[in-house]
Amino acid sequence: MYRTLYFRYNAQKKYEDALELLYTGSLTLLKHNQQSSGTDLASLYINTLQTSGSPVSDEPVSKIANLFECMEADNPERQTYLLECINWSIKVDPIYKSGHPVLHKKFGLIFWTEKNYAQARYHFLHSTDGASTAALLIEYHVSQGFPTEVDLFIAQAVLQFLCLQNKDTANVVFMKYTKEHPDLKEDPPFFKPLLNFIWFLLLALETGKVSVFTVLCEKYETSINRDPTYKEYLDRIGQLFFGLPPPKHSPHGMFGNILQSLFSGDDSDLDSAMGSSGLEVTTEELD
Template sequence: MAAGVQRVLAKCQKCIDSGNFYEAHQMYRTLYFRYSGAKKYAEAIDLLYNGSQTLLHHKQYSSGTDLALLLIDVLNTAKTPVSEDNTDKVVDLLRIMDNNECPDRLNYLNAALRWTISVAPECRAGHPDLHKKCGMLFWQEKNYVQARYHYLHSSDGKNLATMLIEYQTSQGYPSEVDLFIAQTVLQFLCLQNKDTAHVVFVTYTKGHPDVKGGPPYIQPLLNFIWFLLLALEGGKLAVFAVLCEKYQTAISRDPTYKEYLDKIGQLFFGVPAPKSQSQGGFFGNLIQSLLGNEDGEENSPMTPAMTPAMTPVTPSTEQRNLSQVDLD
């Protein structure tokens, strides 16, 4: 079989050298079927990766993407575990797929993420290592929305914070300095990634040229996020409730914040999910939880150190909605 494969590969290279890319594509597929039939999955992966890379470099985007999708099929069929080498292969092919010429580029990426979920089901949104590499790639392409999405499903808070600073300073308004990081931290907390939420907040606030000093900060919303991260350590519902009440004006700048905080309350502070909208919404649900709490420990007052900086000021009315993550 090895000798036969080498002969086909030699013919395939001649086709590529002569510009006969259609014939080369068919030869790659023929070898793929041979390897798959013999369950030589490692050889099939290398073949498809090299073939896809070759065709894509020659701007044969349709044929190259076809082989890339077959590569993901083999990873699935072989139940290949996520590794540095395999995720590098996936992202290398994604990098050389022209965004305008490869309509299946997004389908390819989604298929790759589904493969990582199938072999690592604990990663419900896809493996964080693949998301991290995709985040870096889209950041290099200045596709900040896609980069932000993938970084949210990784654990790379430092690079995400650096990307957000670049994103905000190049495309955001001065009044949105706090909005960019606030939504990101809240989304990380909804994904129960408390450690990365803390890293991205600290890195962003220390590195952003328009965030002066702190904590405490000039921007009330930044103070709210800072206190929220501190409150998570204690897990006391009374602290969370008073914090949200004191910063109600800052929280109201973006209607999605209350949805995130409702989820955070359920995840970290034992707030029950609201049964209906008639209960008074987010703040009404918090009050109901406090009144119905029979544990005296939860009703302890806030520490003096947290009280003085909780007086909010009227925030800027400018805001911009960023992409959301699934709260389920």
């Protein structure tokens, strides 16, 4: 019945009626544990948003999140629905090349509630909610990290935000994390050298002085070498914020492959990213 009415409304270009039908139908089916049928209507809801050219606004985003939250975590079509939602937001608002940050925030909050920290982290990385990202990272580290990784959790996140050219959120995340993490709760300068490096890096971004950036990377080389990916992130940050040329050597090996996936915009890479550690960033986002 739902699909019959949907095709009728769609043929008549009665998109508002179609959207209301699909949303209420999907919600009803999902709440009655008819996951497959409910997800099918949810997918048609996204398709209709795209067909009608509906903008990313509070109402559809809220409804998208409601439907996603009603889908069981082991629903095989849940991830497909999520990708359809993100692709819709990209097509109607292409300035956000990895998806609208408001939509990512909604997904991040849902995954966080489900204690799926890796996927929550991925979506918060593509949002502009620094306070929630910091709170998530604190909970993630406290529940699943080692005490010695307290600085690694925030350093990676800040560097990735900067690679996405999201400097403002990077600053908020760093300050909230260092002030509110139960193992830190301190103001700069910090006891841990890596935290001082990140703090000085954020300050250096305000000056744009390449000499300051170069000296920082040299002085804190030992801390930077704790994670081999940091060097690749910093190469990119040097290009974006300090006008440095790309390194003459191309990334290679395992970490080169990671960066290749970071800078790709393929749906399969996005899917892989949201199922792992949330490292992926598209090439277009960095241009």
